[in-house]
Amino acid sequence: MIYRLTIDCFHLTAEAEQALQQFRQDRLLGKSRIALRPGGLAAAVEHYRDNASPPLVIVEDDGDEATVLERLGHLAEVCVSGTRVLVIGHVNDIGVYRSLLSRGVSDYFVAPVTAAQLMGAVEALFSDRASAPRGRMVAFFGARGGVGSSTLAHNVAWVMAETTGEEVILLDLDLAFGTAGLAFNLEARQTVGELLGEPDRIDVQLLDRILVKYDERLKLLPSPSELRSWPPIEVEAVDKLFDLIRQLAPLVVVDLPHLWAPWVVHALEQADELVIVAQPDLPNLRDVKALLDGVGQRRGEHAPTHLVLNKQDAYKKTQLSAKDFEETLKVRPVISLPFDPIFGEVSNNGQMLGEAVKNHKLAEAIRQLALLVCRRTPAAAGRRVPAGEMLTAWLKKAKLVK
Ligand SMILES: Nc1ncnc2c1ncn2[C@@H]1O[C@H](COP(=O)(O)OP(=O)(O)O)[C@@H](O)[C@H]1O
Ligand SMILES: [Mg+2]
Known part of the structure; x- marks a missing residue:
């Protein structure tokens, strides 16, 4: 199966960047659009305040469990519904793994991650036609x-x-x-x-x-x-x-x-x-x-x-x-x-x-209409909600819980 996905990756370390580069060249992803950006999970949160999140986001973070959870909470707040998240982390602990998965993260990899691991995760998420992202x-x-x-x-x-x-x-x-x-x-x-x-x-x-x-x-x-x-x-x-x-x-x-x-x-x-x-x-x-x-x-x-x-x-x-x-x-x-x-x-x-x-009033009105109907308006930035609540909201948006 050739995947047509849009994937954003936010790496922190050189190893992760290298694995992502290799992942991007996978033949099965030949029709996908994959962007690599530095700055890790924190940069992803900033990025999606003003940009629409794609069906899959891969983020690296080097914080401890509490930090990763808090940042994921912020990410949940700015992502559009249906976005899946893969996390590359630096804490090797089964407890962290379970805790992230139970909160809606699609998979957690302890660094260093390999391209094959990432591809495996994509296949697990998107190989089934029913779960393939639909426009x-x-x-x-x-x-x-x-x-x-x-x-x-x-x-x-x-x-x-x-x-x-x-x-x-x-x-x-x-x-x-x-x-x-x-x-x-x-x-x-x-x-x-x-x-x-x-x-x-x-x-x-x-x-x-x-x-x-x-x-x-x-x-x-x-x-x-x-x-x-x-x-x-x-x-x-x-x-x-x-x-x-x-x-x-x-x-x-x-x-x-x-x-x-x-x-x-x-x-x-x-x-x-x-x-x-x-x-x-x-x-x-x-x-x-x-x-x-x-x-x-x-x-x-x-x-x-x-x-x-x-x-x-x-x-x-x-x-x-x-x-x-x-x-x-x-x-x-x-x-x-x-x-x-x-x-x-x-x-x-x-x-x-x-x-x-370009700057005509009518053109601006049409732009507003376009952003409204494609649900790509920047999420409300600056709204502070406890991380747990945000994750729950996100899980609901991603239809992972009722
Ligand atoms: N706001 C507007 N002001 C002036 N003319 C318009 C406006 N909106 C559409 N038109 C014109 O109206 C005509 C019919 O538009 P069209 O989009 O084909 O209508 P519909 O698809 O509803 O039948 C076109 O010539 C178009 O350029
Ligand atoms: Mg018509």
Whole structure:
């Protein structure tokens, strides 16, 4: 099994650094992104105050048991949920080993560690497909056609790749009218339409081949955007596509068409984060309400649904206000964006807003939306909680205890 993992390593000693260098060159990790940094566990805590933690973090620490536990407590506070931690320590004591494992550390190695030991730990953690990390899926859906849902999906995908440095895949599922290819000025190799028509053919290798690279981090699976009559799309085919795509990148943005079909409803329910985009008028209000009452209710409590109001003030005299939406829906829009011709201007040039105008207010609002939905906001720094409590919180986040 070839692993596609993102791993951060924080070493203290030269021996550990050497073992990690060798570990990084393992053939099985050829498709993984592995960063080596000095400073050990303490540096990791500082690093994740401002950066998202990947699925696996390897840290070295030379402190005694109490120090390591305290530092791990701080690490737990700043890591995103699902992050596993391997510790290289300098205390050779079975008691320490047990105590760390019981608190959610995936494995503890007494220095000097070898590359083979580290690889063994990776295999134990990730060889099972069910435990392989799955990319976070963010779906965009317009309450009505033309509200700007695709435009926001494209821009958010671009910003995610830009600000997190992680790989992002943008999946355009608007088979007839998709615009991802146009927006990024890219030619499709094969399209989502063909794939969904023959779900048996879909596998990771095929997907890897047909994904179109926008840059090092952002890849696209464009739609055919042809007015052919596509065979009906099966929910199972879409499910398989999602499952495989999520093995290929830590972040997946799905642009859904404004359609009411079983597979679309399924996608709306399955996404980790759902962004409903609406324009501030009465039909949009009615449809957002119906969506929140239906799909929104069926989504689990850990799968948030966000409302974005777009194109405010395009029709000043007749529009509703954000307050009207909030009062009726009991949901506050996470952002409200004004109508601004700049969207059309940059799109005519095949650019994303953040590329064309870096410090624009709208670009900043989209950046905030992107950070919110990929859950990569820096954790609350400086909050002081006793180490034991923090570890428990972390275990809960990592779903290791109830
Ligand atoms: N805030 C905005 N101000 C002005 N034009 C916008 C804004 N958001 C989107 N647009 C434009 O609206 C049009 C429709 O957007 P699109 O993203 O295709 O909508 P949807 O996917 O919801 O059907 C596009 O031409 C786009 O450039
Ligand atoms: Mg669209």
